Amino acid sequence: xxxxxxxxxxxxxxxxxxxxxxxxxxxxxxxxxxxxxxxxxxxxxxxxxxxxxxxxxxxxxxxxxxxxxxxxxxxxxxxxxxxxxxxxxxxxxxxxxxxxxxxxxxxxxxxxxxxxxxxxxxxxxxxxxxxxxxxxxxxxxxxxxxxxxxxxxxxxxxxxxxxxxxxxxxxxxxxxxxxxxxxxxxxxxxxxxxxxxxxxxxxxxxxxxxxxxxxxxxxxxxxxxx
Numbered sequence: 001x002x003x004x005x006x007x008x009x010x011x012x013x014x015x016x017x018x019x020x021x022x023x024x025x026x027x028x029x030x031x032x033x034x035x036x037x038x039x040x041x042x043x044x045x046x047x048x049x050x051x052x053x054x055x056x057x058x059x060x061x062x063x064x065x066x067x068x069x070x071x072x073x074x075x076x077x078x079x080x081x082x083x084x085x086x087x088x089x090x091x092x093x094x095x096x097x098x099x100x101x102x103x104x105x106x107x108x109x110x111x112x113x114x115x116x117x118x119x120x121x122x123x124x125x126x127x128x129x130x131x132x133x134x135x136x137x138x139x140x141x142x143x144x145x146x147x148x149x150x151x152x153x154x155x156x157x158x159x160x161x162x163x164x165x166x167x168x169x170x171x172x173x174x175x176x177x178x179x180x181x182x183x184x185x186x187x188x189x190x191x192x193x194x195x196x197x198x199x200x201x202x203x204x205x206x207x208x209x210x211x212x213x214x215x216x217x218x219x220x221x222x223x224x225x226x
Contacts, residue, residue, distance in 0.1 A: 027193075028186045034153065035146030039164035043139040045114070045132065046078045047163070049124050049152050050085015050095035051145075051173075058102045060172040061145070062095065066102050068143050068168050073108060078141055081108060082132070084116040084124035121151055122201035125159050138162060145171045147181045151189050155197050 046069045052059045058066060069081050081103055085095025096115045104110050114135075116128035132138075139162045142152045146167040156163040173181065192200045 024186055024190050027190045028182065031147060031150040031182065031185050031189060034150040034165060035148075035167050037149075037165045037167075039141070039166060041141070041164045042076070043078045043141045043162075043164055044135075044137040045080035045082050045140050046072050046166075047082045047125075047128075047140040047142050047152075047156065047161075048084065048099060049121060049142070049144040049148065050083065050099065050118070053085075053087075053091075053093055053095050053098040056093045056098060058098055062099065063102070064168045064171045064173075065143050065145075066099055066106075068166060070103065070106055070108070072141055072143070072166060080112055080114055080135065080137065082114040082116065082128050082140070084118055084128060086117040086119045086123070088119070120201050120204060121148070121155050122197050123205075125155050125161070126198075129159055132161070140164070141166045143168065145173050145181070147174075147178070147185050151185055151192070151197075154189065154192070158197055 048065050048069045051061045051065065053062055066083075072078060073081055083096045083099035083103070085099065087094045094117060096117055100110075100113050100115050103113055114128060114131050116124060116131070118124040118127045132140075138160070140156060142149065142156055142163045143166050144152045149165050149167040153163040153165060188200065
């Protein structure tokens with residue numbers, strides 16, 4: 001008699017694990033597919049998601065995103081470029097500030113660059129929303145690495161924007177341990193869609209501040225799409 005309930009529990013656990021694996025497998029496929037989709041649509045702004053800068057200069061990964069944005073801007077796909085990304089403790093420059101300087105040095109009119117901040121994707125979008133609303137911008141072309149495109153668009157959509165994908169085709173990031181980035185994105189998208197991307201951002205922001213015997217230890221960030 002006792003084995004009946006045990007078998008039922010094991011079946012339920014097995015079913016739960018199967019559904020969980022399928023859920024994350026589908027999520028991975030969606031992320032991969034979106035990362036290979038390039039929209040030809042025009043929009044009101046090009047939204048560039050920040051990534052690491054190199055002491056005031058655009059890193060190869062950030063430069064690839066900015067060059068993609070420049071190509072779209074010069075092709076007349078949007079009249080505004082939005083740059084995002086803050087800085088980590090000890091950094092002098094912000095990712096958005098470095099991006100804005102790079103664009104201005106490549107003949108983009110400074111008044112056509114909207115600068116935000118943020119240390120993750122949710123914050124990237126959140127910090128520019130008031131400025132986008134000021135200019136009545138609701139449609140954006142999202143520029144980031146392929147593995148990050150799905151989450152970037154999902155978060156942009158959750159803020160009321162209509163995003164169109166334009167993942168970077170030749171980012172240096174994709175040449176180094178790409179599986180780590182896809183694994184990270186699959187986990188973050190999978191969890192974020194359940195609990196909410198804003199809540200997930202608040203959790204990870206809190207988790208980034210670890211105190212050991214009263215000493216602050218900053219979280220180590222993967223050099224990805226925030």
